[in-house]
Structure formats: C-alpha cells, structure tokens
Amino acid sequence: xxxxxxxxxxxxxAAGALIPASVYAAAVEGQVQKQxxxxxxxxxxxxxxxxxxxITFWAARRTKSxxxxxxxxxxxxxxxxGLAIAGDYMSxxxxxxxxxxxxxxxxDGLIFSVGWLVGWPIILFLVAERxxxxxxxxxxxxxxxxxxxxxxxxxxxxxxLATVTFYLIAQMVGAGKLIQLLFGLDYVVAVVIVGVLMIAxxxxxGMLATTWVQIIKAVLLLSGASFMAFAVLYKFGFxxxxxxxxxxxxxxxxxxxxxxxxxxxxPISAISLGMALMFxxxxxxxxxxxxxxxxxxxxxxxxxxxxxxxxxxxxxxxFIIGFGAxxxxxxxxxxxxxxxxxxxxxxxxxGKAAPGMIIGGTNMAAIHTANAVGGNLFYGFISAVAFxxxxxxxxxxxxxxxxAVSHDLYASVIAKGRASEHDEIRVSKITTVIIGIVSIFxxxxxxxxNVAFMVGxxxxxxxxxxxxxxxxxxxxxxxxTRGALLGGWLxxxxxxxxxxxxxxxxxxxxxxxxxxxxxxxxxxFSITLSFIxxxxxxxxxxxxxxxxxxxAYEAQxxxxxxxxxxxGASAH
Amino acid sequence: MKENAQRILANPKxxxxxxxxxxxxxxxxxxxxxxxxxxxxxxxFGKGFLGTPIGSGVTTWGIPVGLFTIISAFILTGIYxxxxxxxxxxxxxxxxxxxx
Numbered sequence: 001x002x003x004x005x006x007x008x009x010x011x012x013x014a015a016g017a018l019i020p021a022s023v024y025a026a027a028v029e030g031q032v033q034k035q036x037x038x039x040x041x042x043x044x045x046x047x048x049x050x051x052x053x054x055i056t057f058w059a060a061r062r063t064k065s066x067x068x069x070x071x072x073x074x075x076x077x078x079x080x081x082g083l084a085i086a087g088d089y090m091s092x093x094x095x096x097x098x099x100x101x102x103x104x105x106x107x108d109g110l111i112f113s114v115g116w117l118v119g120w121p122i123i124l125f126l127v128a129e130r131x132x133x134x135x136x137x138x139x140x141x142x143x144x145x146x147x148x149x150x151x152x153x154x155x156x157x158x159x160x161l162a163t164v165t166f167y168l169i170a171q172m173v174g175a176g177k178l179i180q181l182l183f184g185l186d187y188v189v190a191v192v193i194v195g196v197l198m199i200a201x202x203x204x205x206g207m208l209a210t211t212w213v214q215i216i217k218a219v220l221l222l223s224g225a226s227f228m229a230f231a232v233l234y235k236f237g238f239x240x241x242x243x244x245x246x247x248x249x250x251x252x253x254x255x256x257x258x259x260x261x262x263x264x265x266x267p268i269s270a271i272s273l274g275m276a277l278m279f280x281x282x283x284x285x286x287x288x289x290x291x292x293x294x295x296x297x298x299x300x301x302x303x304x305x306x307x308x309x310x311x312x313x314x315x316x317x318x319f320i321i322g323f324g325a326x327x328x329x330x331x332x333x334x335x336x337x338x339x340x341x342x343x344x345x346x347x348x349x350x351g352k353a354a355p356g357m358i359i360g361g362t363n364m365a366a367i368h369t370a371n372a373v374g375g376n377l378f379y380g381f382i383s384a385v386a387f388x389x390x391x392x393x394x395x396x397x398x399x400x401x402x403x404a405v406s407h408d409l410y411a412s413v414i415a416k417g418r419a420s421e422h423d424e425i426r427v428s429k430i431t432t433v434i435i436g437i438v439s440i441f442x443x444x445x446x447x448x449x450n451v452a453f454m455v456g457x458x459x460x461x462x463x464x465x466x467x468x469x470x471x472x473x474x475x476x477x478x479x480x481t482r483g484a485l486l487g488g489w490l491x492x493x494x495x496x497x498x499x500x501x502x503x504x505x506x507x508x509x510x511x512x513x514x515x516x517x518x519x520x521x522x523x524x525f526s527i528t529l530s531f532i533x534x535x536x537x538x539x540x541x542x543x544x545x546x547x548x549x550x551x552a553y554e555a556q557x558x559x560x561x562x563x564x565x566x567x568g569a570s571a572h
Numbered sequence: 573m574k575e576n577a578q579r580i581l582a583n584p585k586x587x588x589x590x591x592x593x594x595x596x597x598x599x600x601x602x603x604x605x606x607x608x609x610x611x612x613x614x615x616x617f618g619k620g621f622l623g624t625p626i627g628s629g630v631t632t633w634g635i636p637v638g639l640f641t642i643i644s645a646f647i648l649t650g651i652y653x654x655x656x657x658x659x660x661x662x663x664x665x666x667x668x669x670x671x672x
Contacts, residue, residue: 107622110638111615118608118641121648125597125604129656241629248630258632259623260615267616274612298657305653312642558577561590562664564671 037184040380041387045183048216048388049197055212059205066421067567069206069428070137070403071292074568076211078299082306084211085290087218088396089116089281089307090314092174092389093455095221098315099366102322103329104355106247106257109322113315115274119281120311124304127282129297130474130560136567138400139288140408143469146552147481148545149417152469153408155488159465160285160404162492164397166454166461168435171397172443173451175390181360182367182383191443198395199436202402203429207293210395217392220385222310224370225317228382231373232324240320247326252354257326269519276456276463276523283462283470286400297563318366325365328372329358340368394439402431453504456521460499464491464526472534474560477553480546483538491530498522579671589663596655600648611641 063069076084094116102109135141140156172191179190201209236242244258251257281287291300329340330353338346338353345357358364370382406428411419419427469488472479499505501517519525538546559565580586614622614637622634 107632107634107638110634111612114608114611114638114641117645118604121604121645121652122601124649125601125652240635241631244635245630255623255630258625258630259634260619267613270612270616271609274608278608298661301653301656305649308646308649312646315642316639554581555574555577558580558586561593562580562586562667564576564580564668 038182038380038383040377041183041383042185042380044380044384045387048220048384052197052209052213052216052388052391053200055216056201056205056209059209059212063204063206063208066137066407066424068208069425070289070399070407071567072207072211074293074295076293076299078294078302079306080211080215081290081294081299081303082310083218084214084293085287085303085307086310086314087214087221087392088287088290089311090218090221090389091171091393092178092386093170094315095225095318095389096178096363096366096386098318099322099325099369100362100364102319103325103358103365104362105261106251106253106323106326107259108261110315110319111260112277113319115277116281117308117312117315119278120304120308122278123282124301124308127471127474128291128300128304129563131288131470132291132294132297132300133560133563133566134474134556135292137289137292137407138403139283139285139466139470140404140412143466143473143484144412145473146549146556147473147484149412151481151485152488153412155485155492156466156469157404157408157413159283159461159488159492160408161401162496163283163285163458163462163466164401164404164435166458168394168397168401168439169442169446170451170454170458171390171394172439173446173449175387175394176443176447178386178390181364182386187447188444191440194391194394195436195440195443197391198398199433201391201395202399202432202436207289207399210392210399211290211293213395214392217385217388218310221389222314222317224378224382224385225314225321227378228324228366228370228373229317229320232320232327232369235327243320243323243327246331247323250330250353251326252352268524269521272519272521272524275527276460276521278463279467279523279527280459280463283465283467284458285404285462285466286396288466288470289396289400289403292567295568296566321366321369324373325369326355328369329353329365330355340372398432398435398439401435402428405431453499453509456504457496457499460495460521460523460526461492463523464495464530465489468527468530468534472531474556476534476538477557478538478550479534480538480541480543480549482541482543482546483534483536486537487530487532487534490533491526494529495522495526498526576671580667583667583670585663585667585670589660589667592663593656593660597652600652604645604648607641607644611637 062073067073098109098113101112131139131142134145138160140153140160143156144152172194175194176187176191179185180187183190201213233240233243236246248255248257290303294300294303332338340359341353341357342359346353349357355362358368367379367382367386371379406424410427411417411424465488468491469484473484498517499522501515502522503515503518503520506512506515506517622637623632625632
C-alpha cells in the first residue's frame with residue numbers, strides 16, 4: 001500500500017494530460033502553495049456556517065422519525081428539491097473544473113457540460129416517478145422490492161458505499177487544497193473543518209438540514225455565477241461574438257478554442273464517456289435519495305424539471321465564465337502586468353501569456369475571474385461559496401452512505417427488518433460520525449495523491465452496478481434475484497477492473513508504460529456486461545423463488561404506475 | 573389492497589394510461605438520445621462542421637449546436653412534466669377513484 005501511494009504521488013504530475021478525469025474532481029492538482037489569509041472570504045464563510053448551523057438546530061427539532069431523518073418527512077416541494085438536486089450536481093468540480101476546462105480548451109468544456117446534463121431528462125422519463133412510487137428511503141428499497149432482501153440489499157449497499165467513498169475522498173482532498181489556496185488555512189485544518197461540519201449537519205439535522213444547506217448553497221452559487229457571467233458580457237456590450245473574438249486573439253490556441261479539440265478522439269471513447277456520465281447520474285445514491293423527500297410522483301417530476309433548468313443555466317454560465325477567464329487573465333492590465341499569472345513562468349516564456357501559467361492551476365480560472373470582475377470582496381464571496389459547495393456535497397454523500405449502512409445493511413440484512421426506528425436512526429448517526437472521521441483521515445492520507453480519477457470511478461460504478469439493477473428491477477418482470485445479483489456484481493467488478501487496467505490508473509497513476517485495457521472510460525463495456533448478466537442469469541433461473549419473484553412483478557408494476565400504496569408525506 | 577390492485581388491472585383506463593405514458597416517455601427519451609449522441613458523433617466525426625464559423629465572425633456552428641442540446645434537455649423535460657402532471661395524473665386519479 002505504501003509503495004502504491006508513493007507511486008501514485010510520483011506521477012501525479014501526469015494528471016494534467018487527463019482532462020476527463022480532472023474535470024470530474026474538485027481537485028486542485030498536485031502541490032499547492034498556501035496563500036496569505038483571506039479575511040473577506042473567511043468572514044463570509046463564517047456567516048454561511050452560522051446560518052447553516054442555525055438551520056441544523058431548527059431541523060433537529062423537527063427530525064424525530066426515520067422518515068424525517070432519511071427523507072425530510074417527505075415534505076420538500078418540487079421547486080425546493082429541484083434546487084437541492086441542482087445543488088448536489090453543481091459541485092465545486094463542475095464549477096471550477098468546467099470553467100477551467102473552457103479556459104484551457106474552449107469549446108471542449110461544453111461537451112462535458114452537455115454530457116452531464118442530458119442524463120436528467122432520461123431520469124425524468126424513465127426513472128423518477130417509478131422510483132418515487134416504489135421507494136422509501138434508499139434506491140435499494142426499489143432495487144430489492146420483490147427480491148430476496150439480504151443479497152440484493154448487500155449488493156446495493158456495496159455499490160452505494162463504493163460510490164460514496166470514492167466521491168468523498170476526491171471531495172475532501174479537493175476541499176483541503178482549495179481552502180489552502182483560497183483562505184490561507186492549513187490543509188489539515190481545512191479537512192477537519194469540513195469533516196466536523198458535515199457530521200454536525202447530518203447527525204443533528206438529517207435530510208432536512210442537508211437539503212436546506214444544499215438549497216442555500218445552490219442559490220448563492222447561481223447568483224454568484226450569474227453576476228460573473230453578466231459582468232463578463234457587460235464588458236463586451238452583451239455581444240458573445242465580441243467576447244469570442246477577443247478570446248481567440250488572446251488564447252495561444254487561437255481559433256481552435258471555438259471547435260472540438262483533442263478531448264474526444266474516437267467514437268468509442270466518446271460514447272463510453274457519454275454513457276458513464278448519463279447513467280452514472282441515474283445511479284448516484286445521494287441524488288436518488290432526493291426523490292424520496294417530496295410528497296408524490298407529481299412533485300418528483302417537477303423537481304427534475306427545475307433541476308434540469310438550473311443545471312443547464314449554470315453550465316451556460318460556466319461556459320461564459322471560462323471565456324471570461326481567457327479575456328481577463330490572459331490580457332495585460334493597464335500597467336502591462338498579468339496579475340493572475342505566475343511571474344516566473346511568464347518571464348521564462350519571454351512574456352508570452354499562456355493558460356497554464358495561471359496561479360494555483362487551471363481550476364482557479366473561475367476564482368481569479370471573480371477577482372477581476374468584482375474585486376476582493378466578490379473574490380471572497382466566490383471563495384466562500386466554493387467552500388460551502390464542497391461542504392453541502394459532502395453532507396449529502398455522507399447521509400447517503402450512512403443510510404446504506406443503517407437502512408439497508410443494519411435494518412434489513414442484519415436485523416432482518418426487526419430493528420426499531422429508534423435503533424435504525426441511532427445506527428445511522430453513529431455511521432455518520434464514523435464516515436466523517438474516516439473521511440478526515442482519508443483526506444489527510446491522500447493529500448499529495450492524484451485523486452481526480454476517483455470521481456470517474458464513482459461515476460462508472462454507479463452507472464455499471466447501481467443503475468442497471470435499478471432500471472431492470474422496475475422495467476423487466478422476468479428479472480430474478482440471481483440475475484440482479486450476478487449482473488450487478490459483474491458490472492461492479494468489471495468496471496473497477498477495466499478502470500484500474502486502463503490508461504488513467506494503470507499508465508498514469510501506477511506508472512506502467514502501456515495500459516492493458518485501451519479505453520480511459522470503460523462505461524460502454526461494463527454497463528453492457530451488467531445488463532447482459534442480469535438478462536442471462538435471470539432467464540436461465542427456473543427455481544421456485546424465481547417463479548414467485550416474477551409473479552410479484554404485477555403488484556410492483558401497479559404500484560409503480562399508479563402510486564397505489566406509495567409512501568406519502570408525514571403528517572406534521 | 574389486493575382487490576384494489578385487481579380492479580386497477582381490469583380497468584381499461586389503466587391500460588390506456590400505461591400505454592400512453594410509456595409511449596410518450598420512450599419517444600422523448602429517444603429524442604433526447606438522438607440529440608445527444610448526434611452531438612457526440614458530430615464531435616467525433618464532424619469536427620470540421622462544428623468548427624466552421626457562422627458568417628464572417630469567429631462564433632462557430634458548434635456554439636449554437638451545443639446550446640441547442642442544453643436547451644432541448646430543458647424543453648423536453650418541460651413537455652413531459654406538463655402532460656404527465658396534467659392529463660396522465662388526471663387519468664390516474666380517476667383510476668384510483670374507481671378502484672376504491
């Protein structure tokens with residue numbers, strides 16, 4: 001393990017070439033310099049913390065039953081939930097990563113935004129209302145609806161925990177580095193603050209606090225990004241053409257930034273990446289949980305509509321902000337200086353500005369742009385929002401992880417449904433504390449490692465294990481426990497194996513000369529394998545239990561279509 | 573509950589609801605997939621087209637095509653929600669009413 005970690009660290013520099021992986025993560029790559037203390041940002045962040053802890057206190061008094069804890073009592077409206085879903089999705093990764101990608105490669109950034117967005121309509125059309133009608137607290141409720149509880153819940157919990165863990169590590173490391181850069185705080189201090197606050201939100205306030213923290217952050221982020229995009233366009237008389245024209249003059253790639261570049265080279269990679277982004281979204285446990293916080297299928301549909309609108313709008317903003325970064329960072333100021341570029345690198349290149357010279361790495365493009373359009377105060381605001389973003393996302397992830405342990409593993413697998421509600425919540429809170437502490441340690445352990453690939457891993461696992469069993473269990477009456485189990489594990493193991501043997505991990509992280517599996521994104525293969533596995537091992541299953549499970553589909557089908565017997569909102 | 577379920581299953585309105593809603597959902601899903609994978613295939617094979625400037629400026633065709641893909645996702649969800657929360661939910665309400 002030790003030598004693995006050392007090797008991982010040694011090749012972290014190679015991550016620069018891995019655009020797809022780095023866009024997945026919030027991460028500021030490699031070593032970062034601690035900056036001088038940023039008091040504006042710290043004060044604004046403290047205001048956010050006080051406000052959210054106040055909400056947690058309020059939520060704690062209203063969180064009594066398991067339904068309150070896992071699903072905010074089912075009383076969140078479609079609009080609120082749409083904002084919260086958008087908040088879960090607009091992580092620091094997508095804000096800083098996509099703006100940074102647009103800043104370095106221009107048009108390519110748009111390809112990612114689009115891939116991340118189009119999963120949502122599919123979730124709405126095929127998944128959202130059935131999920132809402134069948135489920136209670138976790139997606140495993142739906143996946144195991146008519147199957148044997150122990151094996152399917154275990155599989156779903158493993159899929160959830162794997163997704164959550166990899167996602168969390170990437171977020172914790174990203175948080176530590178970002179905060180070092182933005183606030184001038186120590187890495188360890190930053191990671192501990194994130195861990196402690198997320199434990200507080202989740203254990204005391206459950207889903208209600210987690211949702212409101214997410215809503216507040218989404219509003220702050222959307223307002224901040226709107227202001228930035230507006231300020232950038234204002235400088236060009238609201239003419240995108242003028243903005244693009246100036247950007248192509250300043251950017252060393254010139255007109256190439258207006259066309260697809262090297263990001264996607266062959267159709268297999270393109271489709272594979274598209275599938276992982278699209279279906280991964282529909283398999284992320286912390287996102288799926290949000291569908292149980294609304295009162296019925298009608299509100300669930302509305303929430304996806306609002307979420308798609310907010311996310312789409314946000315991606316258009318990041319695209320403008322990325323171009324804003326090009327024109328503001330790569331142009332000299334009134335004194336002929338480049339305040340956001342590394343002076344030594346600039347001098348070495350003979351004073352010719354290039355995107356890679358940016359202070360703090362390309363993921364800082366949006367942050368520097370905030371400084372350029374709004375001065376120190378706005379820079380502080382955007383820094384505080386970036387911190388709040390990470391905090392809100394890790395809280396959601398932690399709650400999803402804790403629910404997988406308490407609701408799926410403890411209540412269904414270990415206690416066989418005989419655990420009291422009180423015990424279940426207690427296990428959930430204990431798990432939250434454990435996840436919080438473990439992620440603080442993992443965050444510290446992985447400080448100097450390249451963790452960008454871990455979010456890619458989380459998406460591929462979600463797309464290859466969670467999504468196929470969830471979709472098939474709702475749509476295919478002939479599916480059996482055996483099919484779900486073998487197909488799901490096949491997807492889980494094959495995706496991890498192919499990712500490890502592929503260029504991202506085998507070549508760039510482990511330092512081998514050539515990858516064994518040629519594609520960086522195994523989605524196309526592992527998702528297909530999982531579906532084939534589910535189909536094959538179900539149709540060849542003629543046991544008595546399999547027959548019974550097929551018969552039980554009819555009742556499930558009626559409930560999924562009409563909501564007959566579905567969970568409602570709680571009375572208070 | 574079991575009797576309710578049988579009555580729902582026997583109700584022709586239930587078959588109508590399921591058929592209409594599934595057909596609608598799949599049609600819109602296919603529309604989204606065609607738009608998205610069309611965009612991705614253009615990225616993979618039609619770089620020249622996406623990189624062609626519109627008129628004499630620097631803005632390329634890639635920009636409106638990308639924006640169209642984003643906006644179409646929003647519009648398609650809007651179309652679905654409108655019909656599902658109106659027509660389909662009304663039908664569903666009637667089915668549930670008749671099953672009592």
